[in-house]
Amino acid sequence: MLEIKNLHVKIADEEREILKGLSLTLPKGEVHAIMGPNGSGKSTLAYVLAGREDYEITKGDILWNGESLIGMEPEERAAKGVFLAFQYPMEIPGVASLTFLRTAANAVREARGEPEFSTPEFLKLIKAKAAALNIDMEMLKRPVNVGFSGGEKKRSEILQMEVLEPSLCVLDETDSGLDIDALRVVADGVNAMRSKERSMLVITHYQRLLNYIVPDKVHVMIDGRIEKSGGPELAHELETSGYAEYQGKAA
Amino acid sequence: MAAVQETIDQVRKIDVDQYKYGFETKIATVKAPKGLSEDIVRFISEKKGEPAWMLEWRLESYRRWLNMVEPKWANVTYPKIDFQNLYYYSAPQSTEGPKSLADVDPELLATYAKLGIPLKEQAVLAGVQGARVAVDAVFDSVSVVTTFKAELAKAGVIFCSMSEAVREHPELVRKYLGSVVPQGDNFYAALNSAVFSDGSFVYVPEGARCPMELSTYFRINEKQTGQFERTLIIADKGAYVSYLEGCTAPMRDEHQLHAAVVELIALDDAEIKYSTVQNWYPGDKTGKGGIYNFVTKRGDCRGRNAKISWTQVETGSAITWKYPSCILRGDNSRGEFYSIAVSNGYQQVDSGTKMIHLGKNTSSRIISKGIAAGHSNNTYRGLVSAHRKATGARNFTNCDSLLIGDKCGAHTVPYIEAKNASAHFEHEATTSKISDETLFYCRQRGLSAEEAVALVVNGFVRDVLQKLPMEFMAETQKLIGVSLEGSVG
Numbered sequence: 100m101l102e103i104k105n106l107h108v109k110i111a112d113e114e115r116e117i118l119k120g121l122s123l124t125l126p127k128g129e130v131h132a133i134m135g136p137n138g139s140g141k142s143t144l145a146y147v148l149a150g151r152e153d154y155e156i157t158k159g160d161i162l163w164n165g166e167s168l169i170g171m172e173p174e175e176r177a178a179k180g181v182f183l184a185f186q187y188p189m190e191i192p193g194v195a196s197l198t199f200l201r202t203a204a205n206a207v208r209e210a211r212g213e214p215e216f217s218t219p220e221f222l223k224l225i226k227a228k229a230a231a232l233n234i235d236m237e238m239l240k241r242p243v244n245v246g247f248s249g250g251e252k253k254r255s256e257i258l259q260m261e262v263l264e265p266s267l268c269v270l271d272e273t274d275s276g277l278d279i280d281a282l283r284v285v286a287d288g289v290n291a292m293r294s295k296e297r298s299m300l301v302i303t304h305y306q307r308l309l310n311y312i313v314p315d316k317v318h319v320m321i322d323g324r325i326e327k328s329g330g331p332e333l334a335h336e337l338e339t340s341g342y343a344e345y346q347g348k349a350a
Numbered sequence: 351m352a353a354v355q356e357t358i359d360q361v362r363k364i365d366v367d368q369y370k371y372g373f374e375t376k377i378a379t380v381k382a383p384k385g386l387s388e389d390i391v392r393f394i395s396e397k398k399g400e401p402a403w404m405l406e407w408r409l410e411s412y413r414r415w416l417n418m419v420e421p422k423w424a425n426v427t428y429p430k431i432d433f434q435n436l437y438y439y440s441a442p443q444s445t446e447g448p449k450s451l452a453d454v455d456p457e458l459l460a461t462y463a464k465l466g467i468p469l470k471e472q473a474v475l476a477g478v479q480g481a482r483v484a485v486d487a488v489f490d491s492v493s494v495v496t497t498f499k500a501e502l503a504k505a506g507v508i509f510c511s512m513s514e515a516v517r518e519h520p521e522l523v524r525k526y527l528g529s530v531v532p533q534g535d536n537f538y539a540a541l542n543s544a545v546f547s548d549g550s551f552v553y554v555p556e557g558a559r560c561p562m563e564l565s566t567y568f569r570i571n572e573k574q575t576g577q578f579e580r581t582l583i584i585a586d587k588g589a590y591v592s593y594l595e596g597c598t599a600p601m602r603d604e605h606q607l608h609a610a611v612v613e614l615i616a617l618d619d620a621e622i623k624y625s626t627v628q629n630w631y632p633g634d635k636t637g638k639g640g641i642y643n644f645v646t647k648r649g650d651c652r653g654r655n656a657k658i659s660w661t662q663v664e665t666g667s668a669i670t671w672k673y674p675s676c677i678l679r680g681d682n683s684r685g686e687f688y689s690i691a692v693s694n695g696y697q698q699v700d701s702g703t704k705m706i707h708l709g710k711n712t713s714s715r716i717i718s719k720g721i722a723a724g725h726s727n728n729t730y731r732g733l734v735s736a737h738r739k740a741t742g743a744r745n746f747t748n749c750d751s752l753l754i755g756d757k758c759g760a761h762t763v764p765y766i767e768a769k770n771a772s773a774h775f776e777h778e779a780t781t782s783k784i785s786d787e788t789l790f791y792c793r794q795r796g797l798s799a800e801e802a803v804a805l806v807v808n809g810f811v812r813d814v815l816q817k818l819p820m821e822f823m824a825e826t827q828k829l830i831g832v833s834l835e836g837s838v839g
Contacts, residue, residue, distance in 0.1 A: 149794050152786070173793035182794075189791040193809030199795075202805060207796035242809065259795060 101125040101148075101267060101298055106159035108140075108147055108323075117143045119323035120159070125267075128295040132309055133302045134334060135320035136342045141302045142186060144320075145271040148300075149183040150176050163267060178210030180266030184256040184273050191243040196255060199243045200225065204262050228261050232288050249276030250284075257288040268292065268299040274308035286311030306338040321345045382439035388412060391544050394439045398513050398548075401520065411533040411543030418537045424700040425729040425761060426669050428642065431607060438545045438578070505561050507591075508553040512580050515551035522553055526584055530613040530650045530677070538609040538644040538671075546580035546611070554589035554620075563819055565594040579610040585620035587653065592623040594819060606631075608667075609644045618653030618680065623661070626674075627822055629829060630666035635836070637696025637725070640668025647674035648704075651683030651712075659686040660703065661817045663826050665833040668697060673731065675704035678712035678740075685714040688817040690826075692807070692833045693726035693758070702732035702763075707743035707773070716747040719811045721830075723754035723803075723837035729761040736773035743773040751781040752810050754803060754837050804831035 101124070108118035117140045125131050135141050147154050148161065150173035161168045168176055191199065205215045216224070229236060232254045244252050253273055260268055270289065274282055289312050293299065301312055309317070309331065317333040318325045319342070326345045327333065382393050391412050395405040420431075502509050508519060515523050533543040554560050585591050608630070614622045624647075633640025643666075649658035660674040676685025687703035705714035714734065722728035728751065736743040751760035762779050784806050792802035808815070808827050815823055 149790075151790050172798075173790060174796050174798050177794055177796040185791065185794075189785075189788045191788065191792075191806060191809055193812035194805055199805070202801070203792075203795035203797060206798075206801065210796065263795065 100127050100162075100164060101300070102160075102162040103144075104160045104162070106144075106147070106161065107157045108143060108154050109157060111153055111155045116157070117154075117323055118147070121320075121324055122159075123318060123325055125298045125300060127266075127298055129315040130293060130299040130301060130312065131316045131318060132312075132314040132334065133300060133318050133320050133325075134304070134306070134337055136346065137304070139320045140323040141304075141320055142271055145183055145186075145269050145300075145302055148176075148267075148269055149173055149181060174206070174210070177263070177265075178207050180264075182260050182263055182265030182268050184253075184260055184268065184270040186272040186275060188244050188252045188256055190245045192245050194243050196239040196241060196243050197225065200239070200259060200262055203259065207263055224262065225258075228258055231291070232258055232261075233284050234258060250278065250281035253277055253281065253285050254288070257285055261288065261292060266297050268297065270299065270301045270303075272302060272304060274303055274305065282308065283311060306334040309334045319345055381437055384437055385434040386412075386436070386438055386545065390438050394545055394547070397439065398516075400513075400516055403520075403524065404516050407528070407533070408544050408546075411540050412545075414534040415537065415540035415544055418534070418540055420537050424671050424731070425727060425763075426671065426698040426700050428669055428698075431642070433541075436607060439547060501561065506555040506558050507560050508551065509564055510551050512546070512549040512551050512582065515582070519551070519553070522584065523551070523582070526613070526615055527580075527582055528613075530615060530648045531611050531646050536646060539611050539646040542578045542580060542609050542611045542646070546578045549580040549582075549610070550593075551581070552583040552591060552593065554585045554591045556586040557588045558586075559589070560591040563592045563594055565596070577606070577608045577610070579608075579612075581610070581612040582615075583613070583622055583624070584615045585617065585622050585656075587617045588619040589617075590621045592625070592819060594625045594627075594822060596627045596629075596822070596825075606641045607644070608641055610646070612645070612647040612674075614647075614649035614658055616649065616651050616653065616656035616658050616683075619655045620653060621657040621659075622649060623659045623819075624649070624674070625661040625818055625822060627663045627826055627829065628666050628670075629833075631668075632666050632693075632695055632697045632833075633668040635695055637668070640697070641666065642669045643667040643672060644669075645672040647672065648677065649675065649685070650677045651680050651685060651709075653680040654682055654709075656680045656683040657685075658683075659688070659817075661686075661688040661814065662690070662701075663814075663818070663822070663829070664689070664691040664699060664701060665829055667699075670697075670699040670701050672701045673703055675706065676714060677706045677708065678714060678743075679708045680712075681709040682711050683709055684712065687714075687716045687718070688814045689718045690721070690811045690814050690830070691719070691728055691730075692721045692723075692830055693728045694723040694834055694837050695726060696724070697726040699727070700729040700731055702730045704733040705735070705745055707734075707736040707740040707745070709740065711742040712740060713744040714746075716745070716749070717813055717817075718747075718749045719814055720749070720751045720760055721754065721807055721810065721834070722751065722758035722760045723834055725757045727759045727761070729763060731763045731765075733765040733767070734775055734777075735765075735767040736770045736775075738769045740770050741772050743768070743770060743775075745773075745775045747775070747777045749777075749779040750810070751779075752807065753781065753783045754807075754834070800831070800835055800837075803834050803837060807831075807834060 103121055103123040106118050106121045107116060109116045133141055150171060156169055201221055208215060234254055273285060301314060313331055317329055317331060319327040382390055391408050395408055531539050534540055552564060583593060614624060616622050630641040651658055658676050664670055678685050685705050691699045691701050693699045703716055716732060718730050720728040720730055730749045734745045749762050753760055760781055764777055766775055768775060788806060789802045792805060807830055818826060
């Protein structure tokens, strides 16, 4: 279970606060969506959960299965099951995607006390997962995200997520840059990973993605706080009325 | 006080761990007195039982050296070297050379083990049948183990120490020694010509293809001893040879001078591939200690369609001054230079190549990848020139620099001279930085900061890594990771 308690966050070396007392509880096995306008702090929340260093937590706590994540290195969090699907995945020239996947998988497996994948075992796993995501093995021989289309990048993120077997998935604007077919493929991949053992936080700007990944709960984030929470129907309300109502309240 | 001592011990331990090849082997050695003079040159020559012509050659080099000054144009700084305060000769006592492995000093074998010499080569050293890499191990200047001579001899290949070549093949040595790097070529080459201790000699006869990769491990061991290796490789018409040179050195307080000379000669249709992995002690975290590496490496494509290819991985030394070059004399000859230079801590690297196009339709290719971390400085310095008669000369150069952190420097100094209007030279250069975003991305996927840097850097150098012989590839990937330890976080 993820518990975010009265979280205050600012950019390191700056005064401006981005998260202003955000609280959220995401029980095990549930999928929650966070929706909000640009600049409300959604991506900051994703980065802070994953442990990016450019932010400073001034108040509050983040508990993952009862343990505080604050002060933990990004790779330790990854070992504890935290996975962030990036809005803008980074390019790594010269490193084949397959090499990257295997290095990452073995790093988290080692940290979790699991044995390394053998080569045949790993290739078998990747072939099966890649096929489901409509990923060509040829694509995995190309360097990580270099020259990938928007859709390829996002599918590659989901493949990484499947291989690393996280227990907390944070998806940051996974729908951005996707056409409708790619969106369906990505959503199918995410839905296939839904399980009683896994919590997911889906961050999105538009309701569209939530037609495919139907959340258990929707939270509306405005100016660094959760302003309203509700069921999936809340997403539809937002789609028609926009965020203006909430923004007015915040201001 | 106990706590203080504990701290000291702890720090010492960390230092040793950071340079895992930092250890010393206790082997009795014979040394010449300190300093350099005609007498010392005579002493070295006599110790090695050299003929008069060799001594004369050394003495002439020495006299030239006396009139030369140290080059100052490289982008490196270091305290003045007192050439009279160095030893110019040291050799393990068993200069006769062991007849079998049982005669080899066990400490020496232990050293090989610590160096992580690939199992394949260890097997060769241990006499296991079927292992296929010949190792001419240079241990503090004198070759003590040479293997596979018989099989090489079957192919007509001569692979021996320079001292042996001077004794056994004087006609070849006299013909080729100094023919690519003349005695007075530069300050360090002249010094080397005067006092060179030993090195490898390879001759591949006409039409022969060397049946295995030749490999030499250099190792600096004796305190304050300059190492002056001399390597000479000749590929006769239509011959092919691939040569690997790998280096590590023990930990040291004082700076050590290393001034090697490597000469390659490729005749008509011959090909020489020369690969180096250099991992000498780079100095501690504050820049103290470390090897000074002033090397002259040059290949001469003397015949038509000759090809010489240099591949180097430079991760060690406090100072690297090294420009493996190709003289493209024969028509249609081809030169290649593939380089990875990693610098960390306070290392200074000034390295590159020269491609001198003299013959017609000659071509050359330069791929250089410089990685600078810590407080280091990494300079690529290259010359591509086409002589007036070098019709149809072609060159492609690509220099990429990668910066890690904000205290290091990367510099590119390319010289391009075309005296023939038909020359076609291309030059590409990029400088980039490993971004925090990229590191975060990798760490989010479970890699530690250091693993992330190693992964990104290995990606950056991939084009060059692929040029290395298989034996070196995996080793090199690890070495790059080790070299960049402590560069982040």
